[in-house]
Amino acid sequence: MNAPEAPPGSVHRRGFLLVLSSPSGAGKTTITRRLLERDPDLSLSVSVTTRPPRPGEVDGQDYHFIDQHRFDAMVGGNELLEHAIVFGHCYGTPRTPIEAALAAGHDIVTDIDWQGTQQVAEKVPHDLVTIFVLPPSMAALEARLRTRAQDSAAVVTERLGKSAEEMSHWSEYEYVIVNHDVDGSVAEVQAIVTAERLRRIRQIGLADFVNRLRGG
């Protein structure tokens, strides 16, 4: 997470937190994984959760698995950028590693939902880029949910019901992508990431750079 110090007067930049929200099954997890594979300046936010690990999940990599007591202490100590209860378990985004990464010029991606996005927007309004991913059709959404081996039929039904509600929040996001095909969507998210890095407000040291150019 720690970038080498930029030489004085050079143009470096401040990172941003990229939020990718979508209804379950719209493809945000696949898009996020593909994006992380191709962009070395992007890391995944690792959430804390009170839910037990699923088979194959690694502590500190998939989640930080913590108990309820520790979770409550983090909420009380303002150590979480957002937190939520999903299907009876607590989830949260730790503040410290994200703030350190942004200051070091790294970008962080997270796939929190619209409620988490609203909480984060209050805490890091200038360092936030939000994308909503829509499925091309409900049939496509349902098909993707049903082919997931991990979830039971009951969970699929519950998630489909939640999807319609989740989708009603598309208009709270800066960018909207319709996920017709994964390759196209990954390229679109990558373009957004590249563009956001070129925003003047994210580039630190530009004033010094231009002053030197102008002989000032």
Added chain:
Amino acid sequence: MNAPEAPPGSVHRRGFLLVLSSPSGAGKTTITRRLLERDPDLSLSVSVTTRPPRPGEVDGQDYHFIDQHRFDAMVGGNELLEHAIVFGHCYGTPRTPIEAALAAGHDIVTDIDWQGTQQVAEKVPHDLVTIFVLPPSMAALEARLRTRAQDSAAVVTERLGKSAEEMSHWSEYEYVIVNHDVDGSVAEVQAIVTAERLRRIRQIGLADFVNRLRGG
């Protein structure tokens, strides 16, 4: 310029005016030409001017060559999005073809200077994307100006003087690119164009699309 009507309920979009400003010699003309070659949804704004055509310039393609009387009438009739006097000649950006293109979902690129950008920003604030292109060094800028066969030594000197002034306006632009190499800069501008097309506010019909998804 006229796009076919989008079918009812489909997601289409409103175009934007892309302004690429830079000091003379920083590479914006090359970047613009390369961008136009690869992006069929992007067209060049054709300015009006009172200066006489240079050898090889085509009326209606490089510029609309008009006389002072017509130019003054366009200014008086609010037919120009911006206008300026450069080296003793009048230049302006016609309003009507740009507004028609944006409404039809096409994007237009123009390489007006900071004064023109300020004028345009007052007239089309929501449909504007602004990029400032900086040279990597003054030596690079001077070298590019000197290898232009078209301009006399006196013009080169005058342009170099103007460059330092022009560069002081970098901070009025949304995006800033340092043109280290043309290929990289073209890819960066293309990413900005792609990202801007994915902004929620530019996509028309998204509300209908989501309503249909949700079965509403």
